Amino acid sequence: MFLSKLDNPVALPEHAGDGVALHVADPDSYGPVSRILQSSGIRVSAQGMIERSRPFPCWNQVCCVVAELGARHVTALSVLRTIRHAHACLPVILIAEKPPISTVVDAMRWGAFDFFEAPWDAAMLAHRIEEGILAYRRTFPVITEVARVEQLIKGLTRRERQLFDLVLDGKSTKEIAFELEIREVTVDFHRRNLYRKMEVSNAVNLAIMIENYRHEKMKTVSERTVF
Numbered sequence: 001m002f003l004s005k006l007d008n009p010v011a012l013p014e015h016a017g018d019g020v021a022l023h024v025a026d027p028d029s030y031g032p033v034s035r036i037l038q039s040s041g042i043r044v045s046a047q048g049m050i051e052r053s054r055p056f057p058c059w060n061q062v063c064c065v066v067a068e069l070g071a072r073h074v075t076a077l078s079v080l081r082t083i084r085h086a087h088a089c090l091p092v093i094l095i096a097e098k099p100p101i102s103t104v105v106d107a108m109r110w111g112a113f114d115f116f117e118a119p120w121d122a123a124m125l126a127h128r129i130e131e132g133i134l135a136y137r138r139t140f141p142v143i144t145e146v147a148r149v150e151q152l153i154k155g156l157t158r159r160e161r162q163l164f165d166l167v168l169d170g171k172s173t174k175e176i177a178f179e180l181e182i183r184e185v186t187v188d189f190h191r192r193n194l195y196r197k198m199e200v201s202n203a204v205n206l207a208i209m210i211e212n213y214r215h216e217k218m219k220t221v222s223e224r225t226v227f
Helices: 027-039 076-086 101-109 122-154 158-168 173-180 184-198 203-223
Strands: 020-023 044-047 064-068 092-097 114-118
Touching: 020 027, 020 122, 027 044, 027 122, 064 076, 064 122, 076 092, 076 101, 092 122, 101 114, 114 122, 122 184, 122 203, 158 173, 158 184, 158 203, 173 184, 184 203
Parallel strands: 020 044, 020 064, 064 092, 092 114
Antiparallel strands: none
16 A cells, blocks of 8 residues: 555545656656656656655546655655645655665655666566556555545544544443433434444444444554654
8 A cells, every 4th residue: 555654644626636746867868768657558757856745736647656856955855745745645766777676675664655766667667567557456445445434433423532532432321321421312413423424324334334443444554663
């Protein structure tokens, strides 16, 4: 998966884009790669080099980013952070000339999809780009659903969040009323608001939604590196 290992995800497009963004110093040198990809129906967009904290609008319209590390003070970490702050889950392939082994290892730990050393093989690079695009398209629905549920939970009031936890614990209206020291009719009022905000119709649907969310979240956490 491509959820950031650097920071919490902060942005997702509404739909998976198509194609690849090339952030390279000399787009002409990527001609063979572009031709291979375009022959497979993949759109190639040549962009400028990535600088620290400079987002590109194209990241919401592609399924993969290829970025050269060439500018001064631009590291694998800074490039990955910049992309992750603008787009939470794009696969990123980094390219550098004679990169230190430690840089390559750290970049992979930080969530890079792959790392190529220049000079690279055009067919191999095109193949990895295609694999990144395919993997992204497969995981995008899951990632967006996790983000959607997180946004719904954030929209709950403090009381609704209390009810949320108790409903998931299987508590009845009477038990919730006793625990929160409120009337049962008040519990029913908050329960209706909870279901409406979470876009479900009953406790069973809420439990299924949250179980799926927690399952995918745990998979993400297990893949992250803690710094």
